[in-house]
Structure formats: structure tokens, C-alpha cells
Amino acid sequence: MKKEVIKQAVDQYLPELVKIADEIYDLAEPGMEEVRSAGLLTDYLEKMGFQVEKGIAGLPTAFRAVYEQGQGGPSFGLLAEYDALKDIGHACGHHMQGPSVIGAALALRDTCKDQPYKIVIYGTPAEETIGGKIIMQEKGCFKDIDIALMMHAAPSTCVDLRCMALECFYVTFHGVESHAAMSPHKGKSAFDAALLSFQAIEFMREHVLEDSRMHYTILDAGGPSNIVPGRAKAEYTLRSYSTDYLGNVIVPRFKDIIKGACLMTGTTCDLERSYPFKAKIPCVTLNDLIMENAHFFQAPQITGPREKTGSTDFGNVMYEVPGCCIRTAFVPEGTAAHSKEYLEAGKNQKAHEALRSGSEILAGTCMDILEHPEFLQKMKEEFEERKRKEQMETE
DSSP, rough: OOOOOHHHHHHHHHHHHHHHHHHHHOOOBBBOHHHHHHHHHHHHHHHHOOOOOOOGOOOOOEEEEEEEEESOOOEEEEEOOOOOBTBBBSOOOOHHHHHHHHHHHHHHHHHHOSEEEEEEEEEEOOTTTOOHHHHHHHHHTTTTTTTEEEEESSSSBBSSSSSOEEEEEEEEEOOEEEEETTTTTGOOOOOHHHHHHHHHHHHHGGGGTTTTTEEEEEEEEOSSSTTSSSSSEEEEEEEOOOOOHHIIIIHHHHHHHHHHHHHTTOEEEEEEOOOOOOOOOOHHHHHHHHHHHHHHTTTTOOOOOSSSSOOHEEEEEESSSEEEEEEEEEEEEOOOTSSHHHHHHTTTTHHHHHHHHHHHHHHHHHHHHHHOHHHHHHHHHHHHHHHHHHHTTTT
16 A cells, blocks of 8 residues: 555645644633634534544543444544643644644545554543543543554654653641741741741752652742741642652652651641643654654654653553654744744644644554554554563562
């Protein structure tokens, strides 16, 4: 089967896909508010013959769309984000993702008519905030796919090797309020407890793996300086490139720090945990196949893999199944995401070309897997081995 036909197949749908991407850009709906953006995608998928479920996993703007040909073949998961940054807009390029993976799905459907396979497109809201994929995964999503694929607009065309696992905690310290001049001895400072916890984290930095990250800030200091604060609230973000090291080493030590801060100040606390972001288990076999397709389709500004990235809820999906996100170039190399430059380039010709590149590369990758079933088996074996080794390293 010739890959050249993929270009022709994507061309057929590109004008409509570009129009949808530009409309999502203009809507600029933030996480959990992407009602019209999700609607544009699901309406088009239904028009193209996909079986669409809306509002899955209890999230009104999440969806699942399926096309199946025959039975018993591989199941390709194509994931898309469409949330904008609040008060900024689509300065991360998420408006391109849905149209791009739809283009890949339609190209695959139109060019691979002999082998059995299934395409599952997941619409995943709120990546920039709560991490919609985490909630969706907890509700049973993504169990029906063999590999997970995404595209993301970027300064260069490449893949990622790793991302950071992340745990976020909100701690409210409770003390005893008193007048700082007249009766300080009657007070127990909740703010002191927060300050002591910050200092303890600074001491802990020396004794964790060097690629760990720990951040903190005060959300509520408890009031004016002449009052011993009876309440204070702090936020803590902990990261590591190993999900297991973060969960088994850093988080327990952090919790001990919070307990110690309370003991030293005679205070108590309430600890609230946000949704945990996991680190990707990389699948180099899949990465390499995707980059072969990037070269074949002559994607712009191709570079080597990004060794390290921040945190994303796609890491949670890639902790359970082999996956990869192809980043396709639309701005000059070195341009920062969440920037004015990203925003201003979101509807230009290079953005439209990046959308097309993502469609071609992902469709070509799926075609290769269909033509060489041993590729998928090798990916699964590599994934399981890498996951096993990571878990062994923190035992």
C-alpha cells in the first residue's frame, strides 16, 4: 500500500478541518467550558459516519467517536484537546488537535480498506487545568485502545521521551488567633506552620534525585501582621520524571514535613490532594516509527526528541498503554508555548500546514502498523519492559 495516497486523502478534507480549527481558535473556550468547540468536532464526526458518544466520564465536553472496520484488528486511539488558556486564548495550539486527528482518522479509513481495525477518537477536555484525561481514565476510558496517539503544535517537529509526574496539594493550617502585641502567648500561628514547611522542603532538596522539582506558594497568609494568624493556606507542587519515585519517596516525605510543621507550632491541618499527573512510559519503537513518517511526509523543522518536558495528563494514558504525541512545527524554533507568538500564529498558513502534517504522520504510522502487525507487538513488549524497570527502581 502506497503512503502517497494519504496526502491525497488528507487534501480532500483539509479545507473543512482548517475551518473547524479556526472556529475553535475564535471560540477560545477554557477547560470544562469547551461546549461549542466539542460540538464542532462531534458534529463533523457524526457527519463523517462515526458513532459518537457525548458527555462521557461525567464530563459534559468529553466525547468518544468510533469507526470500526471488520473485527479483531488493532485499535488506534487518537486523542484531542481543545481547551484554551483562560484570559489568553489558544496560545498553546490546542485548537488544531481535534481537526488534525480527525484528518488522520479519515485518511486511514479511506486508504486502508482491506485489514480489520478500529479507530477510537477521544475528546479530552481541560488539559491545562484539572487534567480531563485523568478523570476519564478513572471512569474507564482508554481501555479500548492498543496505542494512544496525539498531535501538538510546536516550534519543531519532534517527539517527547519523558514528562514529569506531578502531585499538587492544598494544605490549610489551623491555629489559634490572638493579638500579636497584647497576647501573642495565647496564639498558635498557622502561618508559622506554613513557613516551617517551606523551609523543610528547602532542606529536602539536597536529598532527592536531582531532577525532582518542588514548588510552593502561600494562598492565604491569615490576615494583618498584628494578628497571630489562626488560619493559613498553602499550595505545594511536587514533580519527578518517575511516577513511582514521586509517589513512593517524595510524597511520603512531604506529608511527614506537614505533620512536623504542625507539631512544632501546635497547629492542625487539612490536606487536599488534586488529581495526580503521571510520567510517560516512553515507547521508543513507536517514537521512531512516527519520526520515520515525519521525514516521509517532509514535515517542517524536524529535530531530535525532547528529552524532558513538563507535566501533562497524557502521561497518565501513556502510563497504561504505548503512546506518542507528534509535535508539528508552526512557529520558529525556540518560541515559548503559552506566549503571544503562539497565539498570533494560531490561524496562519504554517498553523494550517502543521495541522496537515499531524494528520499525515499519524495516518502513516497507523498504516505501517496495519501492514506490519509485528510492530505493535514489539511496542507492547517494549512498553511493558520499561514500565517494569521503572517500578523496580523505586522498590
